[in-house]
Amino acid sequence: MDVKQLKAIVTVAEVGSVTRAAELLHLVQPAVTRQIRTLEQELGVSLFERTAQGMRLTGAGTIMVDRARRALGELERARAEVRPTPGAVTGIVTVGLLESTIDLLAEPLVSAVARHHPGVQLRLMTAYSGHLQQWLDDGDLDLTLLYNLDSTPSLSARPLVRERLWAVAPASAGLRVDRPVPLEEAARHPLVMPTSGHALRSLIDAAVVRAGVDLDVVVQTNSMRLQKQLVLAGRGWTVLPGLGIAEDVTQGTISAAPLSEPDVWRSIVLGTPRFGRTPPAVDVVAQELVRQVNLAVTQGRWPSAIQETDGPAERA
Structure with missing residues (x-):
């Protein structure tokens, strides 16, 4: 197993084509094919399935490519660190x-x-x-x-x-940065929430238990950007870190206020x-x-x- 073989399987996995990989590696196509086959013979497993749509990783290939990326990354880091540059951090x-x-x-x-x-x-x-x-x-x-x-x-x-979490609503709701919103009040509105298991959702759920309220969750998403888009579209309120909505509040596209009773921080x-x-x-x-x-x-x-x-x- 050598560096050329690792570069070959990673590049083919990324572009899905031996021909395109050969172009990127500045090699002829048979050379790339040979490197892959030699590695497959050495390992005793198939790394790719040859399909009409291109090269598709097998289960073993997925594992190998993941490890190869890390190995190549470490070699690149080592090269950068040892290259002599007097007095400079590299x-x-x-x-x-x-x-x-x-x-x-x-x-x-x-x-x-x-x-x-x-x-x-x-x-x-x-x-x-x-x-x-x-x-x-x-x-x-x-x-x-x-x-x-x-x-x-x-x-x-x-x-x-430490950063406070905020209730976020359409501009028409008139939330103000100097008037904290009790969680009980936010819970009266339909809510766009992070998906269950998300760290931000865990913070919110813990605060809900402390406040003894129920949430009307209408949509769940793992995208902060999508949370804000759905609020703008009138689908409900949401809860986000202040940092994530500062510019939107300044521009007046949404309104927001710190959550309170209880305060929620990350x-x-x-x-x-x-x-x-x-x-x-x-x-x-x-x-x-x-x-x-x-x-x-x-x-x-x-x-x-x-x-x-x-x-x-x-x-x-």
Whole structure:
């Protein structure tokens, strides 16, 4: 098994065609076919099914391609770290960002890293907290923002900020940022909610139990953007972090107010692997991400957020 074979199976899996993969790899088609067949013979299993629609991964192929991507990624990282650049931090760093933080943090983080550490290559991944935690545990992320998580045996969680959850409604509802809305009042309206099992939904469900109310959930979705679209379409109210709706409120497309009775907060932490060597590039990016979060809070660009002190992550 060699690097050329791994590149071949990953590329074919991504494009679904040996011909197209050969073009991308700057090889002739028989060479790519030979690399795949040689690897299949070595492993004793078929990695692809040859169909009229193209190359489709088998079960064994799916496992192999997943591992091959990680192996190639690690080799690329190693190459970047050991390439001699006197006095400079170099390397590839994969960062996970919560969907609600993208507009606030992504561009400032990229700009700051490019300015202070031009030898560091950033890869930004976005998803919900549960997915990001899984990717961190699997080794696909070097660091990530997560929420409502304490340190675990596999990762360290550094508390960064606590953020209030808001009731979100059409502009005609007239919700105001200076007038908190009791959960009981929000529950009187049809609600567009995150799907069950989603970390944000778990926070809301816990608050519902404390308030002793019932929710009229008309739609469930795993997309914050879709939650807002359905509110705009008049399908109901929803609950979102203040950061996710700040611009919409400013533009007057929706109205929103902090939830109260009980107040509902999420705690955002920086998650990093607990074990293993931390490359210098990962360390400087982590420091820069923390700085950008702190700046956003102190400059008032993160609505209803409070900076956390170092220590165990506080649960909402």
